Amino acid sequence: MSFIINKKLYKSRLIIGSGKYKDFKQAKNVLKASGAEMITVAIKRTNIGQDQKQENLLDYIDPSHYKILPNTAGCFSANDAIRVALLAKELLNDNLIKLEVLADKDTLLPNESETLIAAKELVKLGFAIMVYTTDNITLAKELERVGCIAVMPLASPIGTGKGITKPEYIKKIIRNANVPVIVDAGIGTASDATIAMELGCDGVLLNSAIAMSDDPIIMAEAMKYAVISGRKAYEAKRMKISDIAIPSSNKKNVLS
Amino acid sequence: MNILLNGKQLSADNNISLIKLLELNNINEKNIVIEINKKIITKDLWGETRLNKNDKIEVITAVGGG
Numbered sequence: 001m002s003f004i005i006n007k008k009l010y011k012s013r014l015i016i017g018s019g020k021y022k023d024f025k026q027a028k029n030v031l032k033a034s035g036a037e038m039i040t041v042a043i044k045r046t047n048i049g050q051d052q053k054q055e056n057l058l059d060y061i062d063p064s065h066y067k068i069l070p071n072t073a074g075c076f077s078a079n080d081a082i083r084v085a086l087l088a089k090e091l092l093n094d095n096l097i098k099l100e101v102l103a104d105k106d107t108l109l110p111n112e113s114e115t116l117i118a119a120k121e122l123v124k125l126g127f128a129i130m131v132y133t134t135d136n137i138t139l140a141k142e143l144e145r146v147g148c149i150a151v152m153p154l155a156s157p158i159g160t161g162k163g164i165t166k167p168e169y170i171k172k173i174i175r176n177a178n179v180p181v182i183v184d185a186g187i188g189t190a191s192d193a194t195i196a197m198e199l200g201c202d203g204v205l206l207n208s209a210i211a212m213s214d215d216p217i218i219m220a221e222a223m224k225y226a227v228i229s230g231r232k233a234y235e236a237k238r239m240k241i242s243d244i245a246i247p248s249s250n251k252k253n254v255l256s
Numbered sequence: 257m258n259i260l261l262n263g264k265q266l267s268a269d270n271n272i273s274l275i276k277l278l279e280l281n282n283i284n285e286k287n288i289v290i291e292i293n294k295k296i297i298t299k300d301l302w303g304e305t306r307l308n309k310n311d312k313i314e315v316i317t318a319v320g321g322g
Contacts, residue, residue: 018318019320020320021320034315040322041318041320042320042322043319044321045315045316046283046315048283049281051282056284056286056287060288071321083294088318090289090296092318208322
């Protein structure tokens, strides 16, 4: 199955975040090295009273090559998220949004009820919603039912890098979904991204795993191959696990 | 009159236009979107929009995020 988001086909199943980089140039170089075609941005206040020539992140991302996915990061209520989504739409002239409504500042876990309220309202307003959610299968299905175009369960909490802590939950979401399932948050290193793809995820969204590594450019490249690798392994369907050892060479013609 | 620009209290001329406020505060018009009292003001209206006392103006852009 191809990776299609909002009627657009993507070759890469990796989506990267633009946060925590040394500067915009590094973010741009990471984007290139990762092979990702979609990059998330946050929608926030500008710095006032600085140089007019101060650079902007958007100057570094070529919209003819990359899809910019604005998020509603920092929102703790449906109303705030809707407000940010409308600002993003005006800024980027696009209806695509990563909906993220958080429960509290300590866990950064999704607020399930507010996420659902915001999703319903944003669908009415014509948004194409990729929604950050918990690993709660009932909620994932409900978000799909109300019209979200992708569901994005967390692997583990944002910024922890703990990887996929409950793979069976992610698998259940994938089995029941009719929209792309993208693991979002918690990926720590390349093997985590591979495992997500081997489980059958349609894509992986990550930020800190690249940005907080010692060498973001090399890690971006590692993530590119990790996602490709995991997807290919998923498509190839892995061998059966056996409790008994089975020799790799033919049992016949053994020297005696 | 007093206004709030991105949460910061400022003194501005009565009836100042939005575009003049941007200019006075050195704000690049590219890659921003503006809200006054939580209502988005589209770019074509920046010239004709006049500010009132205690207006809350938000100048928003895209920044790094995941």
